[in-house]
Amino acid sequence: MQLSLFTALALLVLTATGFLAGRTRALAIGAREEGRLHSLPNYHGYFVALWTGLPAFALLALYAVTGTMVVNTLALGELSRASEPLQQRYEAILATDEDHRAATASVERLEAEIRMLRAEADAIIASEGPHSEALAPLRARQEERLFDQDDARFVITSREAAIAGIVLEAADADVADARARAGFEYRRLPPEQRELFVADARALAFADTLASRDTPELRAAAEAFVPRQQALAWGVSLAALALAAGGLAFGRSRVTRQFRARNRVEWMVSAALMLASAIAILTTLGIVLSLLFESLRFFASIDWRVQDFLFGTQWSPQTAIRPGQIGQSGSFGAVPLFAGTGLIMLIAMLVAAPVGLFAAIYLSEYADSRFRAWAKPVLEILAGVPTVVYGFFALLTVGPLLRDFALFLGYEDAVTQSALAAGLVMGVMIIPFVSSLSDDVINAVPQSLRDGAYAMGATKSETIRHVVFPAALPGIVGALLLAISRAIGETMIVVMAAGQAANLTANPLESVTTITVQIVMLLTGDQEFNSPKTLSAFALGLVLFVLTLILNIIALRVVQRYREKYD
């Protein structure tokens, strides 16, 4: 880090030098030769500076992003090489181990049987539907096989651990062997623990954070990291400086009287701007591709029963652990989530639509400018409050209040985390959203329409209800659609205040769960990245994205049309 910081500073100096060099040379040429320079000296300066700085900084940036990964790969490669003898001894012992061989064979056999059972089950489902009675015995048998398979797997791992222990025991405790042991240990770690191993080794090597453990193996591993890190850092720094110097020389050599430095520089500037605007597209592309890709993996893991996901009414992803289990896709029925999302959205809109609309009407039609001047910022504050604050408010103030009120009214099953609490607070959050969008829309209604109504002897409210509102209706609908999309995508309030129970209910006093809540539940805490459980979060994300995208597109269209009508 220190070194790259120093290099960056040096590069800055070089770049500045490049600028001066280009400029001076251009000035000198201008003074010496006949005729005007094509470009101002400053542009020659920029040109040389760009040649000096750009490639070198690009290299440095590449190093910043990939450096750690490269060092890790190199160091781990070294560890793995060092551990080769241990690994071979381990594999040799393993190959002669009876228990291990037997267990491996039985895992394979059970695998085949499970596949056959699945095929049978699929055939039954295809002919008799997913609720057929005939599935039950199959399911039971499969359960049994899976159980046996787990047993066999346990035997395998425990044999492997025992043999690894023997191998390690045999290895000496000197430093060279510590490195071999480290590599051996790393190879045997399950993938999710490898990250921690690397992090600890790096922490010991570079002392920038605290390591969670400190063992001779980790120390040995750390020693493999240090020289590689240093070599790479020095190499990159020198290469960057060399690139900069080369760029400077090259750029400077291009400076002549006719050289179109300005056009070159401007071309680069507009190329950079174009690149910047490509980011927006890349983001969308990234969202679509990543969601789609992970969702496809999810659907593959539930055997493409997409309809079970979209129309199933049973959501219990925590119980669906093993891939390939019969009927397992049934526990990924997302209808309770859609229903919960809809219920909370409805409650929120019941609050936000009338209050937001009336607030907008009052502000744009009744209030004088002085009142508007302070009421609008107050509403904006409501919009600026972070959603996690609303969540806290819903959880600790509104939720208990509603529960006590429901208990007081004699509703015994009242809970703190309810659809109503989350919906109400979300509604409050959306009020300023509705009101500011509607305010724009109402202000866009031409004054001549109002004048026409007033001139007929309409009162203010009649003018608003009969003329302004119908005229603004498309825009208001657009605003409400955007608000709905906002309510559907809102996360923190529901995570904190709506509960996690996947109830399929229309009772606002019960706990419900939403798409966003489940995404958070599935992706926080410990996770195995490839399990259907984790992947299902991406499928939910895809649904959410598509839903809000459709709403946004319709809303933006409607508002656009409306604007065109009155502009």
Place this chain on the structure above:
Amino acid sequence: MTDAPRPIADAVRQRLARRHRAEGRFRMFGVGAIVLAIAFLAVLIGSIIAQSTGAFTTYTLTLPITIEREVADPRGDMSEASLRRGSYNQLIQRALQAELPAASSRTELRDLFSLYSGLNAAPVMRRVVADPSLIGQEISVSMPVNHEIDLYLKGITVREDRQPGEGAITMDADGDEVRLTGEMPVFARFVSRIRAQAEDERQEALSRAARAQAQAGMAESRDAREAALAAERRAFADAERFETIIDPETSILLGARTASLLIGVNGGVISVSAVSPDGRTAQGSVLLPLESDAASSDWTEWVIETPPAARRVGDLQAIYARTLEERGLIDQRFNTRLFLNADSREPELAGVMGAFIGSILTMLVTMLLAVPIGVGTAIYLEEFAPKTRLTGFIEVNINNLAAVPSIVFGLLGLAVFINAFGLPRSAPLVGGMVLALMTLPTVIISSRAALRAVPPSIREAALGVGASKTQAVFQHVLPLAMPGILTGSIIGLAQALGETAPLLMIGMVAFVADAPSLGLAGLTQPSTVMPVQVFLWSGASERAFEMRTAAAILVLLTLMILFNAVAIYLRRRFERRW
């Protein structure tokens, strides 16, 4: 020429009153909506301020501690490694024990040492490591008391009442057991109080029983009926228990579900376990030894109304805490740890500093990415791009991106930055990148508006004197649009500052006990940010975290207001009308 009769005026007049009433109603709806919205805001802010008040002060235990050589320096070589292994908690414990030598049994010591968290030894260790000459000296160490004790001393979780007793009492000791006798019914006040309390509880239990009975009658399934009947039986049993207290004939036994009565007399404290129904005598045990057994009329009736079962602070802990408070060793101070510490499992030690630094780092990354890219995009689309299908598509795309739920950006970050690029989880670098993508549309849209507001005459003038397109844009248009761009960017960053959901996706919810370092290295260290800290604390079960959450929210809101104030100031200061 005569006028034909004009009937309209009369016809209109007929309905006029009704129409004006409708007008008034409509207007009231409007006023109501505004009032409602503002009231919501007031209640929101008000309730958070009210909830936070307890968090800004903390009861602090200050002890003179002697740094004994053999404890602080186990290897005896004064090396840093040795000093770090010292058992500083033992030093604190010794000092505390010296203050209250009466605490000697195992349970007594446990209660005594639970007044503070062992984590407080770490700062002592750091002090000694930094300055080994402290060894052998006596230093003064301040530490926050345990959060439950803190809440008790603040009177938030426990109801208690301490009054001087009336009339003399005599004490007959028999081992630890003491028999208290008053010259008159000295405990009558307590007896009537506890009876009233028991009567309330009994009524409550009876009505609970009645409700359960009704439920059993209406139950739809057998299980539900069984459950309701069981609840009814429990409620009746409760009611019966309270009846024995109310009964004027039997003596009152105090226990886990009644108020506690402590008698402070002769420098010690007696915990009462039974009171005679006439309030004249009581039976108890000594919790803090008395200096003498002499009869005294100078005693304190100390009633802890919240029953032991309903509070986290035992009688003995309460006695120790109050004793130390009376000696001036525990006092209430401003809670600097809330602002200067990083997160901790112990509420009294937890602070927002770690999250604050995390927020700063994350915002830096967001700003460095979102502002240049956003402004660049805006300049390109507004000034350079030909109006083609492609640029039209980019526009639609940006508008849609602005309305994509923030959590989707989190999913993008998880799938691309962490899983595909292998960047570290929980790191401000990744958080900042995700938030930058999220903020980008806001920056682009407001920058474009600012650029569009610069009148074409400026561009034409620049181009007219021979400037190239790039020069016109960068030297003339951009400076004029800068205030608008800055305002939009700051508002976008303020949004990002308050964002939580996408950061949950990339693992910034981890418990991080050390603040990340404020530098390049911090960018990849695990950390959290202010709103996520709020989320984490709000999920904690300790009551003390609840008020700290509210306090953290106030800090966050202050930051947001600061951001927005800067934006408003810039807008006002540089506002220009063409």
Place this chain on the structure above:
Amino acid sequence: MAEDANVKAGTVYHPAEGNRKVKVAASGVDVFYADKQALHDVSVEIGDRAVTAFIGPSGCGKSTFLRCINRMNDTIDTARVSGSIRIDGEEINDRSVDPVLLRARVGMVFQKPNPFPKSIFDNVAYGPRIHGLAVSKDELDSIVETSLKKAGLWDEVADRLDQPGNSLSGGQQQRLVIARAIAVNPEVILMDEPCSALDPIATARIEELIDELRENYCLIIVTHSMAQAARVSQMTAFFHLGHLVEFGPTEEIFTNPRDRRTQDYITGRFG
């Protein structure tokens, strides 16, 4: 009683048509927009059952004065009106006068046609509906029909009354809003440059219509077309820089203006 007195005292003399009852009488009207004075001490008496034209260069305050007559200036926050305006002898700037009622009696047609976002039928029926002028659906139908007939639009729209008002052409829309204005049978109709957005043929139709309406209404029309003023009006008022410079029978103003500024304006020396 008061009205009788006015009928006798308040008459306007017109050389060709004799005395006419005064419908609108303004005296000492000043209008301010914030601090800027738009009208200075305007006093005028406008006769019933005739067309009065307001002419004058742009920005001289014609519209402002017109809007005083039905208190449309109330809807502008910054506008302040002082002085007296009487309709049939009744002060309209009085607090006790309800602008809603006043505007029902004084209709207004604007420069740009502004049909409501409703059907043709609902546009015309709007006034009668809100004021409760029709007891039954049939009565409403007949009011709409008569109004559209009076406005000369019936034949063109009779078979598409349920189509939106803004699906009509500009000239038709302007006749629609005139029909909308006369549907409540007002006493005075104000028209602010009603033809400025129309072609000559549509203009001719509106002018014809104005001429017909003269039979029953007091019409006041703002126009920039001297020819139009000469064609449709009996009386003409000339405004300049917020002052009412000259008011008199139209022929007189056009053939024999008394004020120099009037002469300059109608001969096109400024405008």
